[in-house]
Amino acid sequence: MKKIIDKLFCTRDADDVELKELIESSGYDNYLYEQAESIRKKYYGTDVYIRGLIEISNYCKNNCYYCGIRASNINADRYRLSKDDILSCCKSGYQLGFRTFVMQGGEDNYFTDEIICDIVSSIKSMYPDCAVTLSLGEKSYESYLAYYNAGADRYLLRHETANDDHYRKLHPENLHPENRKKCLFDLNRIGYQTGSGFMVGSPFQTTENLIEDIRFLQELQPAMIGIGPFISHKDTPFKQYTNGSLELCLKMLSILRLIFPTVLLPATTALGTISDNGRELGIKAGANVVMPNLSPVKYRKLYEIYDNKICTGEEAAECKFCLQKRMSSIGYNIVVSRGDFIKTTTTNFN
Numbered sequence: 001m002k003k004i005i006d007k008l009f010c011t012r013d014a015d016d017v018e019l020k021e022l023i024e025s026s027g028y029d030n031y032l033y034e035q036a037e038s039i040r041k042k043y044y045g046t047d048v049y050i051r052g053l054i055e056i057s058n059y060c061k062n063n064c065y066y067c068g069i070r071a072s073n074i075n076a077d078r079y080r081l082s083k084d085d086i087l088s089c090c091k092s093g094y095q096l097g098f099r100t101f102v103m104q105g106g107e108d109n110y111f112t113d114e115i116i117c118d119i120v121s122s123i124k125s126m127y128p129d130c131a132v133t134l135s136l137g138e139k140s141y142e143s144y145l146a147y148y149n150a151g152a153d154r155y156l157l158r159h160e161t162a163n164d165d166h167y168r169k170l171h172p173e174n175l176h177p178e179n180r181k182k183c184l185f186d187l188n189r190i191g192y193q194t195g196s197g198f199m200v201g202s203p204f205q206t207t208e209n210l211i212e213d214i215r216f217l218q219e220l221q222p223a224m225i226g227i228g229p230f231i232s233h234k235d236t237p238f239k240q241y242t243n244g245s246l247e248l249c250l251k252m253l254s255i256l257r258l259i260f261p262t263v264l265l266p267a268t269t270a271l272g273t274i275s276d277n278g279r280e281l282g283i284k285a286g287a288n289v290v291m292p293n294l295s296p297v298k299y300r301k302l303y304e305i306y307d308n309k310i311c312t313g314e315e316a317a318e319c320k321f322c323l324q325k326r327m328s329s330i331g332y333n334i335v336v337s338r339g340d341f342i343k344t345t346t347t348n349f350n
Contacts, residue, residue, distance in 0.1 A: 199228065
């Protein structure tokens with residue numbers, strides 16, 4: 001197993017048989033984490049980038065089987081933020097040192113291209129030294145281009161699973177895996193720093209599915225890869241399925257760091273939800289981004305895509321201070337920076 005990890009470290013790739021053996025193995029996890037952390041430190045040192053998350057709406061037209069804000073969830077208490085709400089979040093975030101704002105929401109038809117472009121251009125006008133990231137789901141090429149021309153720098157759209165059959169088990173018939181992938185390549189073509197990713201431990205997932213996810217990401221070459229454990233929600237068709245494991249998620253973070261040495265790799269809130277020190281362990285496994293919540297506290301609990309989400313009652317300043325202490329405790333530092341992706345030809349080993 002050590003030979004496979006060393007191969008990943010040296011060549012940034014392994015064949016499917018080797019990846020399967022590594023993903024399913026136990027006993028060498030600490031060595032894997034150490035190798036991934038050394039690569040992470042080579043490019044990013046002990047810096048941890050913070051992204052100010054603003055959850056702008058929990059309305060969604062879709063019915064993904066795993067998601068708590070799915071359209072059919074009649075128990076969801078819906079909300080959407082106004083432009084003034086969003087700009088207020090940015091103002092407080094900027095004062096706290098955030099230099100990236102992430103506008104995330106369900107696929108809410110209220111937020112037309114005109115509204116999104118107006119908000120993006122306003123943020124960029126007020127904070128020209130900041131990056132604006134959008135995570136608003138599947139859109140047309142023309143919509144993505146309009147957001148980009150308005151000033152959006154990055155777009156996050158997790159592919160969730162690269163296997164078509166698995167995708168159809170997680171989503172209703174009106175959502176198509178080929179369109180999700182097309183959106184991601186459209187974003188790359190336009191010039192975004194594109195982020196993709198997948199759930200770890202989602203229902204019906206196999207090791208082969210995880211390997212397909214890696215291969216798809218090698219084709220896409222994203223600037224950011226967001227992965228996190230599947231966590232069930234009580235008001236979804238998947239409410240009785242077991243949550244994804246911390247161990248497998250950490251292992252996948254390390255494998256991704258070795259294959260994509262300069263990628264922006266978050267230690268997600270979901271990771272911190274399944275384990276009290278999940279985000280710290282994620283950083284030690286090769287991650288280099290955390291995403292504190294800047295949303296108004298009164299709406300935090302309403303953006304419930306899975307059960308028991310952490311940090312729903314903290315003010316932004318409290319959340320940042322808590323993360324600073326957590327990162328310092330493991331020898332890392334939160335930095336005031338846009339935290340842009342480092343481009344290098346060594347990331348492409350197709």
